[in-house]
Amino acid sequence: MEEEWGVPYPDCVLDNAGAGFVGGAAAGTLAHLFTGLRDSPCGRHLAGAAQAVRDGAPRLATRWAARLAVYSAACHALSSATDRHDDPLVSVAAGAATGAVARLRHGPLAVGRAALVGAATLAAVELMIRDSVEEHDDDKPRRNQRPLPAKTKEDDVILRMPPAIDHFPVPDPFIAASRGSLLRFRG
Numbered sequence: 731m732e733e734e735w736g737v738p739y740p741d742c743v744l745d746n747a748g749a750g751f752v753g754g755a756a757a758g759t760l761a762h763l764f765t766g767l768r769d770s771p772c773g774r775h776l777a778g779a780a781q782a783v784r785d786g787a788p789r790l791a792t793r794w795a796a797r798l799a800v801y802s803a804a805c806h807a808l809s810s811a812t813d814r815h816d817d818p819l820v821s822v823a824a825g826a827a828t829g830a831v832a833r834l835r836h837g838p839l840a841v842g843r844a845a846l847v848g849a850a851t852l853a854a855v856e857l858m859i860r861d862s863v864e865e866h867d868d869d870k871p872r873r874n875q876r877p878l879p880a881k882t883k884e885d886d887v888i889l890r891m892p893p894a895i896d897h898f899p900v901p902d903p904f905i906a907a908s909r910g911s912l913l914r915f916r917g
Contacts, residue, residue, distance in 0.1 A: 739806050747799035754794030758787035801828040818856040825852030 762782040770778025804824035809815050829848025833840045 742806065743799050743802045746802040747795045750798030751791045751795035754791035755787055757794075758790030759783050761790070762786035797828055797832060800831050801825065804828060804831075818853075818860070821856055822849050822852045825849050 762785070763779050765786075766779030766782025767775050769782070801824050804827040805820060808820045808823055808827075809817070812820065814820055826845040826849035829844035829846075829851075830841045832848075833844035
């Protein structure tokens with residue numbers, strides 16, 4: 731099934747799962763490296779850090795890959811069902827579904843809490859994305875900013891660069907003192 735706005739459905743889920751795996755591996759490596767350095771006995775810090783990275787980073791990478799695959803599948807399913815491809819509510823609902831699926835083994839209370847956390851997280855992300863897009867939109871004036879005045883011929887004079895300055899006037903005693911100190915240290 732080819733989507734009109736991007737990568738076909740199964741391929742985008744695999745792309746997002748791969749991105750989640752790489753991101754989880756990087757984050758897991760850093761987190762477990764510092765944890766292993768901190769928790770290892772004296773004289774065994776590097777070996778303990780390497781062991782912690784070998785044990786913990788793959789778990790975190792697969793966890794992130796699974797979560798992003800579930801999120802991508804839920805996002806595509808919801809956007810196909812509602813025909814709203816760029817709607818932020820689709821992303822928030824997909825985040826809630828992802829959080830709920832991730833905690834299914836822990837009971838209904840944990841599922842509800844995880845769904846709320848997933849929805850709140852994705853709502854915050856959508857708000858940050860919307861604000862950053864609005865800030866970089868050149869058609870609209872930004873918040874708390876007056877529009878710029880129209881450019882006139884007098885503005886050209888203000889915007890021209892001053893001629894290059896070949897030298898800066900420096901007092902002679904300063905130069906003599908610095909040269910004398912350099913000669914003293916060299917000699």
